[in-house]
Amino acid sequence: MTVTSPSPLDASRLKLEWTKHPKPTPGPDSPEVLSMKAATDHMITVSWTSARGWDDPKLTPYGPIPVMPSAKAFHYATEAFEGMKVYRGDDGKLRLLRPIYNCNRMLASAARISLPSFEPEELRKLIRKLCEIEAPKWLPKNQGGSNLYIRPSIIGTDDSLGTSAPEEALLYIFIIHWPTPKTNAPPLRLLSNPETAARAWPGGTGAAKIGANYGPTIQMLTEAKSLGYDQVLWLFGPDREITEAGAANFFVIWRTAEGALQMVTPPLGGDQTILAGGTRRSILELSRKMFSADRSDEVASEAESCEVVERKITMTEVAQAAEDNRVQTAFVTGTAYWLQPVSEILFNGKTVASPVGQIPHMVLLREKLNNIVYGREPSPWVEVVDENRDLRCIQ
Known part of the structure; x- marks a missing residue:
């Protein structure tokens, strides 16, 4: 047998x-x-x-x-x-x-x-x-x-x-x-979720791209839109740790207490609360090349050098940095959103403002990624799809 x-x-x-x-x-x-x-x-x-x-x-x-x-x-x-x-x-x-x-x-x-x-x-x-x-x-x-x-x-x-x-x-x-996605679209306004709601939690399925992670978020998204907001900034736990903005990854560029410019995004880590976004990965890799102190990218030479950090961020930190006028910009990344700036976040009943256009970093990243996917500059990240064969002859 x-x-x-x-x-x-x-x-x-x-x-x-x-x-x-x-x-x-x-x-x-x-x-x-x-x-x-x-x-x-x-x-x-x-x-x-x-x-x-x-x-x-x-x-x-x-x-x-x-x-x-x-x-x-x-x-x-x-x-x-x-x-x-x-x-x-x-x-x-x-x-x-x-x-x-x-x-x-x-x-x-x-x-x-x-x-x-x-x-x-x-x-x-x-x-x-x-x-x-x-x-x-x-x-x-x-x-x-x-x-x-x-x-x-x-x-x-x-x-x-x-x-x-x-x-x-x-x-x-x-x-x-x-x-x-419109490059001149209005920046996003985000509504942070209350402690009684959560998109993901340690040990759960937040790192997987499955429908069970999305359906339960629609109720909160509907509420956010009814109040004039575009998306939900999902926070977790009593310290209000930032996870994702809707189905997008979140970035903030701020100045540290010492005055250094820093780009920060939540880490993937082992708690399984954040999806490993492909656009997120590309932005991190581009940023580390384009904005390093010893960069050779002429296009990015107009931008101040910037340390790129993956670490846990709390919304309380962002709010304090905004109050201290240290937040330079915030933005989200994803296949659907691509790169979109954030102008404000409603947190604990107060509006946390994020400047738009104050520094060029996000715009430079978006232009760089557009140049890559539309063939304006070479990159090992892209694959050209062959369209020359007459597939209707193949049975």
Whole structure:
């Protein structure tokens, strides 16, 4: 008797089924785009079972997926996802920013909620393939400086209501239009949460990109928006430790008591309360090169040198620094927000003001990252996606 091991995820086995009903492409920032429902024509799906492993990946028309009402994803939140973008460069080329980082993070998120393992490199190949197929129509070469949002997801689909690891799962990838972040948009106003609410806590799932971390925050976000704020600055514990701003990482640039300029962001650490943002990582690496005392970056020469520190920050510290006129600027980073300045934070009933435009550091970082993703300067962080093959000839 021959015993076969479960099949691994294999992007080379992708099967293609083309849509018979192509959709029209929406205009930039049209109502359809602003609704965040404007998906491209196709998606990729891959089924998994504990017995067989991963089936052949399939390119299919974008549409509903068959999932039973008792599927574990609906009842026990066994679902993880990623957020990334594909960028159309000024030179017409298509680029991804550090895609393997997102694929590794999705694997870690899936493992945290007992979803099946996969090879991140194979997921990266599938993401590239979907971009290769969809981008010529949905992100054409004459739209340099634009991007589309990619959402890889994995859910537990077996229909047993038992609280056990899923025996069946579905991995799928789709692409949608995303509203373009405006460089001249008003700065963000943040509302800090009360001690009776928390986004994440030590030993929890805050470091994983799973739906269970997002749904419970919507109530507080709705309250913040009703009061005229844009997002919630999530604090934790009696010392009001800063974690995240909505689904974005938080940075503050201030002067120390000795007068030195310092950029600070909360650490990832071992307490598992903060998601390891890909944009966060890029900003930290860029900042350490661009703003070091011995920097060689001519563009950043206009900016004062700045120490970059990852450490725990309390909102009380930020409020005191603002009162002492030591806060120079604050901003958030993320795939959706990119880099957006913060003008004020409501904390304990008082407004903590953060200057906008007082120093050039955030603007320089945003320009640098834009130059990288849109091909204006070379970087090992980006991957160019091939669009030359006629994939409709492949069956």
